[in-house]
Amino acid sequence: xxxxxxxxxxxxxxxxxxxxxxxxxxxxxxxxxxxxxxxxxxxxxxxxxxxxxxxxxxxxxxxxxxxxxxxxxxxxxxxxxxxxxxxxxxxxxxxxxxxxxxxxxxxxxxxxxxxxxxxxxxxxxxxxxxxxxxxxxxxxxxxxxxxxxxxxxxxxxxxxxxxxxxxxxxxxxxxxxxxxxxxxxxxxxxxxxxxxxxxxxxxxxxxxxxxxxxxxxxxxxxxxxxxxxxxxxxxxxxxxxxxxxxxxxxxxxxxxxxxxxxxxxx
Numbered sequence: 175x176x177x178x179x180x181x182x183x184x185x186x187x188x189x190x191x192x193x194x195x196x197x198x199x200x201x202x203x204x205x206x207x208x209x210x211x212x213x214x215x216x217x218x219x220x221x222x223x224x225x226x227x228x229x230x231x232x233x234x235x236x237x238x239x240x241x242x243x244x245x246x247x248x249x250x251x252x253x254x255x256x257x258x259x260x261x262x263x264x265x266x267x268x269x270x271x272x273x274x275x276x277x278x279x280x281x282x283x284x285x286x287x288x289x290x291x292x293x294x295x296x297x298x299x300x301x302x303x304x305x306x307x308x309x310x311x312x313x314x315x316x317x318x319x320x321x322x323x324x325x326x327x328x329x330x331x332x333x334x335x336x337x338x339x340x341x342x343x344x345x346x347x348x349x350x351x352x353x354x355x356x357x358x359x360x361x362x363x364x365x366x367x368x369x370x371x372x373x374x375x376x377x378x379x380x381x382x383x384x385x386x387x388x389x390x391x392x393x394x395x396x397x398x399x400x401x402x403x404x405x406x407x408x409x410x411x412x413x414x415x416x417x418x419x420x421x422x423x424x425x426x427x428x429x430x431x432x433x434x435x436x437x438x439x440x
Contacts, residue, residue, distance in 0.1 A: 189229045190219050191351040192249060193284055195341060198358035200322070204342045208292065208316040209328055212359055213281055214338040215253035216266040216440050222247055227440035236271040239278070242306035248299060250282040250314070256336045259436055267439045283314045283341070284349070292345035316345075329360055363419045366390070366429070367438060368397070370414050382409035385416065385434075393427050400433030410437050 198204070217228045222245045225233040233252075252266050254277050265274045285295040296313060303311050319325050319342060329340050339361035347356045372386030374396065382405070384398030397418055410416050415438045420429035 190226060192217070192219060192228055192286070193349070193351055193357055194353045195357040195359040196353050196355055197364055198342060198360040202355070202358065203322075204319050204325060204344075204358070205321055207319045207342045208345050209319050209325060209340050209342045209360075210283065210314050210316050211332055211337050212339040212341045212361070213251040213253045213314075214256070214259050215251040215262045215281075218250055218252045218266075218280060219286075220244075220248035220250075225252075229440060231440060233266060234269045234271055236275050239271075239275055239280075239310055240308075242303070242308045244299075244302045244306070246288065246298070246302075247286040248280075248282055249284040249286050250280050252278050253281055254278060256338075263436075263439055279310050279312050281312045281314045286351075287349060289348075291348070292343060295349060316343075325360065329362075333362060363421050365417055365419045365435065367415050367417050370410050370412050370416060373409055373412065374398075375409075382406040385410060387416070387418075389429075391427070395428045395432075397432050397434055400435065405434070414438075 216233075218225045218233060219228065220226075220240075220243055225235050225240065227233060252262065254262050254265075262278070265272065265278060282296075282299050284292075285298050288295040288298050296316075300313055303313075317328065325340070325342065332340055339359055342358045342360060344356040350356070366389060368385075368387030368389045370385050371388050371394065374383040374386065375381065376383045382401060384396040386394060387397050388394050397416070400418065417435045417438055418429070418432050419435055420432040422430045424430055
């Protein structure tokens, strides 16, 4: 019986407790914090032995890609370029690594469970890869926030380049997991994920009319905008998780002006 339980547990992956940003609002003074581009790729958690997604799924990565990786943990984003999420997801989530991995970079933004402040933690990775180089490694560039105007200008610059947004972080805090007010995402719109629990198909055209989503707080609503013609013909399936953007909430707590972005497979 014990062996059966272990076998069952091995089939399933478990979400990793990682650092997650809260949403920035203008009442928060982030002067002297650090800001960096928010990359829209697949998060990769290096546990010292292998790369995992944020949900704990194994990433089948070519051996050359993780050459010279350290025995300590790393947290970063597997990425190619802006506005390329679906391509990145297809490459990274393929169980048979393709030559397209040559286009992927691993952009490190945190050193989990390392001691010291953020500068000291990042230095640990910088020193390691200076001695043990890997051409796929990038240490995500961090810029000191001078004031709110500086942050706003940087955000506008990133948005103009089709970036997803900006992350600001208090560099003086020790490493922590979960959501906190010390790591914030700054965007023109917000985004979240929902699980597909129903699909509404148009009787007239036979294509997707809207998805019925259940979000983290248990609220259920219909998502009907943001889909391409091809996505309406090949709708997400029940049980899949999709990401959508929105602009605030209604009095009932429904995301306003919600628009489909993509399916999450990680």
